[in-house]
Every structure is written in structure tokens, then in C-alpha cells.
Amino acid sequence: MTPETEDALAQMIMAADGPLRIVGGGTRPVGHSMGAALSLAGMSGITLYEPGALTLVAKAGTPLAEIETRLAEENQRLAFEPMDHRALLGTTGEPTIGGMVAANVSGPRRIAVGACRDFMLGVRFVDGAGNIIKNGGRVMKNVTGYDLVKLLTGSYGTLGVLTEVALKVMPDVETQVTLVLQGLDDNRAVAAMAAAMSSPFEVTGAAHDPAAGRTMLRLEGFATSVAYRAQALLAVLAPFGTATVEDDPTTVTASWAAVRDVAGFADQPGDVWRLSVKPSDAPELVAKARARGVIYDWAGGLVWLICEGDLRARLGDFGGHATLIRGTADVPVFQPEPAPIAAMAAGLRAKFDPRGLFNPGIMG
Template sequence: MDITSEQALVDAVKGAGGPVAVQGGGTRGVPAGGTVLSVAGLSGISLYEPGAMTVVAKAGTPVAEIEAALAKENQRLAFEPMDHRALLGSKGTPTIGGVMAANVSGPRRISVGAARDFLLGVRYVDGRGTVVKNGGRVMKNVTGYDLVKLMAGSFGTLGVLSEVSLKVLPRPETQATLVLHGLDDVRGVAAMANALGSPFEVTGAAHDPAAQNTMLRIEGFETSVTYRMDKLRTLLSATGAEIDVQGAADSDRLWAQTRDVAAFQGKPGDVWRVSCKPSDGPALAARSGAQAWFYDWAGGLIWLLANAGHDLRAALGPFDGHATLVRADVETKARLGMFHPEPAGLARLTSGLRAQFDPRGIFNAGLMEHAA
């Protein structure tokens, strides 16, 4: 069912006789049963105010279209949303509604925040077929529920987004990445923590155990980047690692590969993402039973490649964080669940929220049963 207007979306929800699978561009491999309800046709930038650094777009608007419009004004989506297609082997076009529904946040999350932190307002259709608007084009919200934050990361289970309002930021003049060679996981995570604790405004911190490379990005005006990079290099010389600096073009390519998990693209096996305390990362990875892994968000996010069907959550045991199954076959996703099991109290709370927003339980039914 292809939707091209908000009223058509309302009519489709009201007329739904059973479960519907809410979908944008269909690029993220989210398993959901029922009739496909695609909002990809609900597309277009409704309003863009470069001076106010805000953009309003319909949910099915391609991310690339928004990024192109922002680039003309030397602005960008600072949260650096991942493109899942090469990793998952999916087709389609990433949409801004899909990005916000999944709260897709890239390497720059450690410095600017998550996708949800840039979401100013939403319009969506709830399970009763009612259009709800919350927030606006300013950073202020005085309603009882912060629906903007609730919708981000809800994966379409609370309502179907029809329009989003976003804060955007200026594009920096340049960037560079300092690479430390030869550090193991523990020393690499320690180096990233040291860099983030410095005053040099690191906007990306990742560690690749396979190559033993620890990568630290700095962005801004060219003179400032050069100055801060020199200072960061001096700070980290105590690690004893060999150090080099990648210029703007190589740095941009390096972080695009990190963002889109290029290391696991085209390789057989299941892909997991684990969110944890950075200091816990090396121990978790070591006991995960995975074939390979790498760290983003200064160690707070671990991407892991595991044998097909491997129960990574069981291997990890209890820990302060959660493990999401990003890529696997249908049977494995059905058996293990895409999302981490919730504690009983939180499960009751989220179940109550879904009952309020979607009383018939039709949106992406069963998807979030294991959500964290």
C-alpha cells in the first residue's frame, strides 16, 4: 500500500483490518508482518530556513535530497546517518522518516548527540487514524509527553511519521583524522578516552582491531584543525604508537566506511551492534564468540560479525547495555529477536505506551517484543 498524502495515510490506518508493516525506503532490514504500508511516496521538503538552521520534510523524503539541499547552503545533517544498504544487501532509498524512526546516528554522535537530539517536531498518524502534531521548528516542548523523543527510535510501533522538523548545523571548512597504529583493544579504547577528555573537540573516535588502527577525527576551520591536531598528536605520543594524519579527502572516506560498517559488507555471517560503557567494550568483545569486531563512539558502540545463528546475547551474559541483531536470516531474527529483552518493569511501561498510541496493535506487530 503506497501512500502519497497524509489523508491517504489516515484512511489506510483507519481501514486496516489487521497488522501493517510500516516502511519508508525499506533499506534497514526490519522484519515485520502484515500488509506493507509504505510512506516513500509522501515526499518533499516542506520548508527550509537556512538562517534558522531548520528544515521540515515529509517522512518519505530521501535523505540524499535533504543533504543536497543543505549542501547548497553549506549545512548538513550533523548526526551522520548510516546507509544500511551495502551491509544488509537491501535496495530502496533511505528516507528521513526511516532515519528518525530508527534513531540512526553515526560516528559524530559522541560530539553532537543522536539523531533524536536534532528532531524538533513531528507529525504522525496514531493507531486510531488520528493526526498528531508535537513540537515545532524551535527547541521547546511544553506538552505532557515528549512525543518527539518517543517517536525517534520507536521503529514505527507507536505511529506512522508523516512529517519531521529538524535542526541542521553548518558544514565545517575541513577535517582531518589522526591514526594511531599498533594498539590493542584495551590501549585503543584508553587512547580514545584520553582524546575525548582533551579540549581538542574530537568528533569521531573508532578502533579497528584487525588493522590495530585507532582513528580520531577533528573538524572545523583549517587553522584550528591544524593546531588541534598537532596538540592531539603530542598528547597521544605517550602511547608509543606510530602516528600519522589523514587529510580531508581520506578522512571523509574513512569515516563514511566506519559509518556504514564497510568492514562487514559482503562477508557471510550475522551482524550485531552492542551499546555499552566504553571501558567494558574490550572484555565484552573478547567473550562474544564473534569472528570479528570494531569499535565506534570511543568504544561505546561495538559492531560484531558472528557465525550465522550465533546467540551473541547468551555469550555476553548480563551487562550494562544492549545487543541488537542487525543482519541475520528470518529464522534467526525470529528466534533471537532483533532487540534486546527488556527488564520486566520497562516492558510493562512500553507495553502500556503502545496500547495508548496503537490500541489495536497493528503497527509492526511483535517487532519490539525484545526491545531495549
Template structure:
């Protein structure tokens, strides 16, 4: 594996590439076969942090843990709650902030605060010609090159190698708590989550874990506010709830980390798929999937399924409003089915145009057929 230590080395590496390059940060998602691995982990370090303006600038290879530690000292956080894939993919390495934005990694809070790409303010990257491109700014009001910043988030290295990212952060809430409903079916749970999300009680997490028979609703904010909203939410869901319990701050944080990282699938075998869909379609899709296990996040907008090795889950699901992505599977399955959902003709044409523009030599190897919202 090649590793670059600064942007100048990255430029030289891209310009001198004789074959295809597979970009990685901490290699937590594994390496793509058929290409030379190029690690951006050496592009590390926080170069600017302004807590008062809620902005940070860091090298793409900066470990997420380092970013989160710096933010915690100022009682701030990455509000989009990025998933840690290591347990699910059974890999080592260190997740990097560039990898988070390149894959648009967003966790349970995405449905209320937005995805990782919504917090990305600016980027520096090296395109396929070895040219350094700087785009965006350090404040949300700066819309210069706004579209290009968005394109890099979720591009999975298909357009260029990120060297630096600037992004927005948010304050941590004073406390959190989770309302746990027991014994609901998938359809009952999705209905309860929808009712909670329509309420004025500012739910920041909404998930259903069928394996454990629990439905989860998270509230965050000032302690008095959380207590009040929790009691009102219990009243609202009284008819649907059955058995109810409340998790305090520590228990709530641990539970949502498990949902974020899909802990329930870590030790079991089989392939893992991630399906983005309309919440109203989620129960039907879960039924059609005939999965060994499944889990709902984003109030049903995100469905995780664990199926047997090599199963074509897209064929089982049929046509629906969304996309199904393989998160964990053998190389043979990835080659046969493709990691990402096939794009519509018009979108595929636009994607091909973008790749021709930014990587005319076709050196950036990416399993992605195009660019996805994530």
C-alpha cells in the same frame, strides 16, 4: 506493497486496515514478515527550509540524499551523521528521513553532538486509530509535547506512521582531518581514545578497527584550529601512539563513511550485532563475543560484531550495562532470538501502556518489543 501519496490516504489506509501493517520508507532495512507492507515513500518533499534558523521540515518519505543535497547548497548538514544500512543489509531502496528518525539512526558523531532524536523538533503521525497527531515545534525552545517527539524517535513504527518531521541542522565545518594510530591492541586503543576524548581538543570521531590495526581520531573546524589541535593531540598520545599518520579532508571523510556504514562487514557472511555499552566494558565484551570480526565506534561505546549464523551473542556476553541488537541475520534467527534486547519488567510495562494508548488495535507490526534509545 501499498503506498500512500499523502497524509489523507495514510489515514484512510490505517482506518481501513484489517490486519497488521509493517511500515517502511525506502525498504532499505527489508520488510517484516507476517504483515502487509505499507510504504510511506510517497510522503516526500521538503516543505520548509530556513537556513538562517537551521531548521527543515520534510515529508517522512523524503530521501535522505535529497535532504543532504539541499543542506549542502547552504553549507549545512545532518550533524548526527546517519548510517546507510544498504551495504550491510544487502538491500536496495532509498533511505528516507522518516526512517532515519523512526529508527534513531546516528553515526560516529553521536557521542559529541547527540543522537538523531536530539535534533528532532516536531512530528506529524497517524496513530493506530487513524488519528493525525501533531506534536512539537520548529525551534529547540519549543518544549510543547517534547516527550512525544522523543518517543517517536527510535519507536520503529510501533506507535504510529510518521508523515512529517521537522528537525534542526548544523553548519558544515571548514575542514576535517583524522589522526591514525597503528598497531594498538583493543585495550590500548580504548585507553588512547578515552585519553583523547578527555582532552580539550574537541574530537568528533573516535574508532578502532582491529581488522586493519588502526585507531582513528577525527578533528573538525576551521583549518588553523584543526592543525593546531592535531599537533597537540599527537603530542598527548605520543606515548601510546607508535606509528602515526594524518588523513587530510578527503581521506578523512572517506574513512569515516566506512566506519559509519561498517564497510568492513559488507562482503563477509554471518550475522551482525550492534552492542551499545560503557566504553570501559568494550574490550571485555569484545573478548567474550568471540566474534569473527569486531569494530569499536563512539570511543568504545558502540561495538559491532560479526559472528556465525544463528549465534546467540547475548548469551555469550552475559549481563552488562547496555543492549545488544541484531542488525543482520536470517528470519529464523530473528524469530528465535528477537532483534532487540529484552526490556526490564518496568520498562516493558510502560512500553505496553504506550502501545495500548497509541495503537489499541495492535495494527502496527514492529519487531521491536518496545522502545529503545538506539
């Protein structure tokens, strides 16, 4: 099923007699696919773009590459740096703006500017009864009543089928550099990243690759400001070793794209887990995981791991979430929720999708 209008989509949902598997570009499959495929590919196109207002509205099936190309023409960007999962998951197709929003996909810059959810202005979607619903608008404002924009972002299509999204975009930067420390163990690397993040020098990326022995800190902005902040940050990092400054634009861009897309795991076999934790807890949890591959992002708040079996059982009770991104382990994709939250989530799904049509089984 590939509807081309909201009305056609609503009719398909009302007529559905079984589960529906919501598909954007097909680049981020989550869990075990169930039901008939309902593709949003036919609902594509930028419907409004106002560079002066930093606002973009697009239909859910619009390829993300089309969005980014249009923004680049006005020297603007999606500040939250959405990840491209294709290499990691071995998928093809084109990531879509709707899929990005449905999964709240965000990259290394999240630690500085926030997630995809924080840039959402409005949504249009069709619920499980076939109702077309609009929430939010085209400007940031205080919310009264239910904030369905935030609720739908990251819901993985379990509450409704997104048809259109409105986002705040941001100006691109003049220059960026990476400060690199070599040879730190995980504890020292996390401490160095914490020192950088707590400095006033506006770090927009903090990652550590134990296999490569590289700890990376990114600075962005006007050239004179970046040059000043880089020198000041070198002094902050001095207790951890002598950092070097990488300032070749191609190298810097490629390095952070590799962090964003977890490129180091793309050709490696095994289950891939995404661990969200307090940064200071990360090294101890990584040691417990006995992983074959590790990449730290978000200053240690996000850890990518290659390890087999049930990672959650191995870690025990910990303050965070472990999500199975790629693999065959017979465990829930998402961290099981505490009973009160699980009951609330089930109640929401029952209200928005009373027949249980949308992506059943993915989130509980």
C-alpha cells in the same frame, strides 16, 4: 498501499483489518516482516527550509540524499551523520528521512554532538486509530506535557506512522583530519580513545579497527583551529605511540564513511550484532563474544560484531544492549527489557496503537 496525503493515510489505517508493515525506503529491514506493506514513498518533499534558522521540515518519504544535497547547497549538514545500511544489509532503494527518524539512525559524530533524537524539533504522525497528531515545532524550546517528538524517534514505527519531521541542521566544517595510531590492542585502543575524548580538543570521531590495526581520531572545524588541535592531540596520544595525521579530504571522508556504514562487514557472511556498552567494558565483552569480526565506534561505546548464535547468552548479564542487525539467529532483535520498562512500553503501544497494527513483534 502508498498514500500520498495524511488524510489518505489516516483512512487506510482506520480501514485496516490486519497488521501493517511500515516501509520508508526499504533499506533497513528490522526483524521478521509482517503484515501488508504501507509505504510512505508517496509522501515526499521538503516543505520548509530556512538556512538562517538552521531548520528543515520534510515529509517522511523524502529521500535522505535529497535532503543532504539541499543542505550542501547552503554549506550545511545533518550533524549526527546518519548511517547508510544498504551495503551491510544487502538492500537497495533510497534511505528516507522518516526511516532515519523512526530508527534514530546516527553515526560516528554522535559522541560529540548527540543522536538524531537530539536534533528533532517536531513530528506529524498518524496513530493506530487514524488520528493525525502534531507535536513540537520548528524551534528548540522547553517541553511541557508529553514529548512525543523524542518518543517517536527510535520507536521503529510501532507507535505511529510518521508523515512529516522537523529537524535542526548545522553548518558544515571547513576542514577535517584524522589522527591514526597503529598496532594497538583493544584495551590500549580504548584507553587512547578515552584520553582523546577527555581532552579539550573536540574530537568528533573515535574508532578502532582491530583487523586493520588502526585507531582513528577525527578533528573538524576551521583550518587554523584543526591544525592547532591536531598538534596538541598528538601530545595527548604520545603515551600510546606515534600518531600520524591524515589530512587529504577525500581519504578522511572515505575513512569515516566506512566506519559509519560498517563497510568492513558488508561482504562478510554471518550474523551482525550491534553492542552498546560502557567503553571501558568493551574489550572484555568482545573477548567473551569470540567474534570473527570486530569494529569499535563511539570510543568503544558502540561495537559491531560478526558472530553466530545467541550473543546475549554468551555474554551473560552485562550493562548494555545487544541488537541483532543482520542474521538468522532465533532471538529477539532488541535486547529484552526489564519487566517494569517492558510493561511501560507495552502500555504506550496500547495507547497509540490499540489494535496492534504497526510493525507487530519488532519491539516486544
